Amino acid sequence: MSVGLRVPATYIGNDPEQAKAFAKLHGPHLIAKAFQPNLWVEHGVARTTWTTRITVDQLNDEGFGVTANLIQAWVEKDLEVRVIVVGDDAFAVRIDAHSDAARIDFRSDYDAVTYQLIGLPERPMRAASVHGSHGAAVRSLRLRGHTVRRLDFL
Incomplete structure (x- = not known):
């Protein structure tokens, strides 16, 4: 059902070449988001994964192809x-x-x-x-x- 909201350009996948093509079209300002909260404890402190700004170079990381990634064009905001x-x-x-x-x-x-x-x-x-x-x-x-x-x- 369409409700008329704009959605930022989004890539979901694990192919570094497709992700780089997406980044060329919609970058250079990109973010990576978790599909769900990732929680862990490090040195007695609870940690989680936040939305993070990324660069095209980070799409070359060996871990990129291991699982699905959610990459979006950065939306400037006030x-x-x-x-x-x-x-x-x-x-x-x-x-x-x-x-x-x-x-x-x-x-x-x-x-x-x-x-x-x-x-x-x-x-x-x-x-x-x-x-x-x-x-x-x-x-x-x-x-x-x-x-x-x-x-x-x-």
């Missing part, structure tokens, strides 16, 4: 919005990042972000109500862009 849906109610929270790390993935530097409850135009709110609505009681949608009227789906 703000990020998390839409949380509980039942039939949707809430939008504006997230402003105040560090380089938080601008890439706000979860990586919670001390450098501020939050504000906001209203959203109808299109993103409709997307949030549809996204993952197959019986889930709680779901969320991540958006980023320059204004609340111009957001991309992440």
